[in-house]
Amino acid sequence: QKEVEQNSGPLSVPEGAIASLNCTYSDRGSQSFFWYRQYSGKSPELIMSIYSNGDKEDGRFTAQLNKASQYVSLLIRDSQPSDSATYLCAVNEPGGGSYIPTFGRGTSLIVHP
Amino acid sequence: ETGVTQSPTHLIKTRGQQVTLRCSSQSGHNTVSWYQQALGQGPQFIFQYYREEENGRGNFPPRFSGLQFPNYSSELNVNALELDDSALYLCASSLHQGFDEQFFGPGTRLTVL
Numbered sequence: 001q002k003e004v005e006q007n008s009g010p011l012s013v014p015e016g017a018i019a020s021l022n023c024t025y026s027d028r029g030s031q032s033f034f035w036y037r038q039y040s041g042k043s044p045e046l047i048m049s050i051y052s053n054g055d056k057e058d059g060r061f062t063a064q065l066n067k068a069s070q071y072v073s074l075l076i077r078d079s080q081p082s083d084s085a086t087y088l089c090a091v092n093e094p095g096g097g098s099y100i101p102t103f104g105r106g107t108s109l110i111v112h113p
Numbered sequence: 114e115t116g117v118t119q120s121p122t123h124l125i126k127t128r129g130q131q132v133t134l135r136c137s138s139q140s141g142h143n144t145v146s147w148y149q150q151a152l153g154q155g156p157q158f159i160f161q162y163y164r165e166e167e168n169g170r171g172n173f174p175p176r177f178s179g180l181q182f183p184n185y186s187s188e189l190n191v192n193a194l195e196l197d198d199s200a201l202y203l204c205a206s207s208l209h210q211g212f213d214e215q216f217f218g219p220g221t222r223l224t225v226l
Contacts, residue, residue, distance in 0.1 A: 004155075032213060043203055043217035044156065088155050092212055098169050101146075101212045103155030 002027050004091050006104035015113050019076040023089030023104055026070070031099055033065055034090040035074045037083075038106065044088055048074060079111040115140050117206050117218035125224045126194050134189045134221045136204030144168070144210050145187040147179060148203040150220070156203055162187055163210040191223075199225045 003026045013019045021035075032051050036044035050056045050063040050072065062075040072091075076083055086106040092099040118137045126132050138145050144163045148156035158171035162181035176192040185206075191198055201222050205215040 008153075034212075043220050045217070046215060049213060090155075090212075096169060099212070100169060100171060101158050103148075103157070105153065105155045 002093050002095075002102055004089055004102045004104040006087075006089050006107045008105060008107060010108040010110050012110045012112060013079050015079060015081060015111055017079050017111075019079045019083065019109055019111070021074040021076075021087050021089075021107050021109065023072045023074075023091075024070055025072070025089075025091045025093070025102075027091075027093045028067075028070065029094040030070075030091045032092040033063070033072045034101075035061075035063060035072075036088040036090060036103075038086045038088055040085075076109075079109075081111050081113055084109055084111050117204060117216050119202075119204050119218040119221050121221060122219070123222045123224075125226065127226050128194055128196060130194050131190065131192045132194060132223065134191075134202050134204075134223070135186065136189070136206075136218055137186045138204075138206035139216050142206035142208050142216070143185050144207045145181055145185065146205045146207070146212065146215065147187070147189045148205065149173075149198075150201040150203055152200075159189065161210075161212075168210060194225045196225050199223060 035048040038044045048063040064073045088106045089104040146161040147159040150156040160170040165181045181187045201220045204218045
């Protein structure tokens with residue numbers, strides 16, 4: 001069974017701190033990797049995509065990918081209360097001759113003032 | 114630029130009934146994907162349509178079916194509703210075939226009694 005695993009949390013950090021969110025995946029053939037943010041009662045919103053090993057930075061967000069360890073993470077610097085949301089990790093895994101997106105169940109992040 | 118829209122917002126059905134959910138893709142997007150998100154879970158991929166053809170399917174039974182129209186809008190049909198079909202149904206559109214840069218609609222909340 002292919003899985004994308006995330007700690008459900010909640011992860012609680014103080015305002016201004018670095019929030020670190022982690023995700024592991026089971027299929028070594030997986031390609032594209034994504035982080036989505038989902039506010040309560042809203043739909044997911046893409047915040048980062050990463051395709052190769054290493055770090056990718058976009059503003060306060062850094063995605064890190066380690067294919068050997070089957071691990072992808074998201075760092076949020078200078079966390080703000082508005083970052084409080086559920087963060088979903090998504091992985092495109094091989095399936096049916098193509099790639100199929102598999103989402104983790106998400107990590108709830110709470111940034112307190 | 115018009116974003117992804119879905120209708121209806123909420124729907125209540127009884128077990129055994131059939132339901133049709135609708136999605137209008139973002140302007141210029143020719144690919145639509147459908148997801149089911151149960152409470153506390155990540156979205157599960159149902160299927161994708163690219164230029165009116167099914168282009169990948171997740172682990173859902175045949176009673177989940179879909180259509181894409183020439184204007185790239187899409188429908189999700191579910192027959193013989195079961196209680197476990199109660200969920201948020203999300204539509205996402207993208208500019209290209211595949212699962213990169215997906216933009217999600219607000220979702221349809223389906224309750225099956």
